[in-house]
Amino acid sequence: MADNKKELIKNLKNAISENRPDEIVEVTEEYIENGYDSKDAISKGITPGMREIGEKFDKGDIFLPQVMTLGDAVSESSEKLLSTLSEDSEETKEDKIVIGTIEGDIHDIGKGIVQMMLKVEGFDLVDLGRDVPLDDFIEAAKEHEPDIMGSSALMTTTRSGMEELEDMLEEEGLRSEIKTMIGGAPITEHYAEQIGADAYGEDAMDAVEKAKNLVNKNEG
Ligand code: B12
Numbered sequence: 380m381a382d383n384k385k386e387l388i389k390n391l392k393n394a395i396s397e398n399r400p401d402e403i404v405e406v407t408e409e410y411i412e413n414g415y416d417s418k419d420a421i422s423k424g425i426t427p428g429m430r431e432i433g434e435k436f437d438k439g440d441i442f443l444p445q446v447m448t449l450g451d452a453v454s455e456s457s458e459k460l461l462s463t464l465s466e467d468s469e470e471t472k473e474d475k476i477v478i479g480t481i482e483g484d485i486h487d488i489g490k491g492i493v494q495m496m497l498k499v500e501g502f503d504l505v506d507l508g509r510d511v512p513l514d515d516f517i518e519a520a521k522e523h524e525p526d527i528m529g530s531s532a533l534m535t536t537t538r539s540g541m542e543e544l545e546d547m548l549e550e551e552g553l554r555s556e557i558k559t560m561i562g563g564a565p566i567t568e569h570y571a572e573q574i575g576a577d578a579y580g581e582d583a584m585d586a587v588e589k590a591k592n593l594v595n596k597n598e599g
Contacts, residue, residue, distance in 0.1 A: 383413065384410075384413070384415045384419070387406055387409060387410045387413070387415070387420075388410070388419060388420055388423050388424040389424075390402070390406045391403065391406045391407060391410065391420060391424035391425065391428065391456070392423070392424045392425075392427055392428040392431075393428070394406055394428070395424070395425065395428025395429060395431070395432060395449065395453060396427075396428045396431035396432055396435075398432070398441060398445055398449055400448050400449050400451070400452035401452070403449075403452040403453060403455075403456050404452055404455055404456055404459075407420070407455075407456040407459050407460060408459070410460075411459060411460065411463055417460035417461060417463050417464050418464070418496075418584075420460050421457060421460055421461075421492060421496070421583065422582070422583070422584055425453060425456065425457055425460075425492070426492075426582055426583075428453075429453060429488065429489075432446065432449065433564065450488055453488055454488055454491060457488075457491065457492050457495065458491075458495070461492075461495040461496065461498075461499060464499040473503070474501075474502050474503065474526045474527070474590075474594045474596070475502070475503040475504075475505065475523060475524070475525040475526050475527075476494075476497055476502050476503070476504050476505070476525055476526065476527045476528070476529055476560075476590065477505045477507065477516070477519045477520065477523055477525040477527075477528050477529070478490060478493070478494050478497075478504065478505070478506055478507065478528075478529035478530070478531070479506065479507030479508060479509070479511035479515070479516060479519075479529075479530060479531070480508070480509035480510065480511060480530070480531045480532065480533075481511065481513075481530055481531065481532045481537045481538070481540035481541060481544070482510060482511060482512050482513055482537065482540050483510060483534075483536065483537045483540070484509065484510060484531075484532050484533055484534055484537035484540075485509050485510050486509070486531070486533035486534070486563070487508070487509040487531070489531060489533070489562070489563065489564075489583075490506075490509070490531035490562075490563075492583045493529070493531070493562065493580065493582075493583045493586045494506050494529075496583040496584070496586065496587055497529075497583075497586060497587060497590055500587045500590075500591075502590060505519060505523050505525065507519055513540055513543055513544050513547055516528065516530070516544055516547075517544075517547055517548070517551055517553070520548065520551070520553050520557060521551075521553070524556070525557060526557070526558060526593070526594050527557065527558045527559070527560055527590055527593055527594070528544075528548070528557050528558070528559050528560070529559075529560045529561070529562070529580075529586070529590075530544060530559070530560075530561050530562075531561070531562055531563045532561070532563045532565065532566065533563045533564050533565065534565065535565045538563065538565050538566060538570070541561050541566075541574055541576065542574040544559075545559065545574050545575050545576065558577040558578070558593040558594075559576045559577050559578070560576065560577060560578040560579070560580055560586065560589055560590060560593065561574075561576045561578075561579055561580075562579060562580040562581070562582075562586060566579060567579065577593060578590075578592070578593055
């Protein structure tokens with residue numbers, strides 16, 4: 380039983396890292412039919428698989444059109460996995476998070492996983508999508524009055540938008556009311572400190588931990 384679960388997670392990771400989109404969805408469905416824990420498939424299958432794809436893309440071993448098809452399959456797979464998890468955790472229900480990918484940036488696979496995982500953990504999520512103008516983050520802050528504002532950036536050229544967002548929240552007098560949490564491949568703990576963000580999340584599991592810390596749900 381446990382071996383089959385491990386095997387399926389390995390197959391999922393390999394189907395991603397070796398670029399076999401159809402197999403990604405097939406293995407995911409088999410995994411779900413067996414009733415195994417979706418979080419393990421995400422953290423031990425999808426995340427490392429996509430990390431390897433990132434490295435291959437960096438080295439020029441895989442190209443943009445292939446990554447686009449692969450990305451669609453991975454999004455479908457993570458949505459299927461996350462739809463099996465219930466969203467009725469009592470713990471954090473009243474805590475609201477607004478999340479989006481910074482203006483100019485269309486990468487949203489990681490942000491999608493993060494927002495769904497936060498939802499599963501009971502947070503009330505408002506997902507602004509990708510390529511979100513900074514003004515829209517501000518509008519959403521006013522409209523939804525979130526506890527946390529999360530932003531994602533996958534490019535060094537767009538991550539500077541996060542710093543601008545910090546300044547804009549400050550100028551609008553909203554910063555003291557809202558915690559900020561950032562993430563994405565070019566983001567580090569150091570960068571978060573540098574721009575004055577409240578938290579950095581390395582992956583979806585870490586994002587959940589950090590979000591709980593920000594709303595003081597991890598104490599006691
Ligand atoms: C998939 C991908 C694409 C897909 C995106 C599909 C989609 N719907 O998202 C497509 C093919 C469309 C694409 C397009 C482009 N891409 Co691209 N892409 C990637 C790739 C290979 C993987 C990204 C990914 O999905 N990773 C998997 C997910 C699960 O990981 P993740 O995003 O890091 O998210 C995790 C954490 O970071 C964290 N996290 C993420 N967001 C948040 C938010 C919060 C609040 C928190 C707490 C945590 C958190 O949790 C997530 C889950 O574990 C990366 C390579 C890399 N090394 O990252 C390049 C990469 C990001 N792309 C790059 C580039 C240059 C582009 C293009 C400009 C290419 C081009 N020449 O046209 C365009 C971008 C256009 C634009 N305006 O955005 C560069 C960026 C370089 C830079 N300047 O920094 C990279 C680094 C590749 C490279 N080395 O050249 N890309």
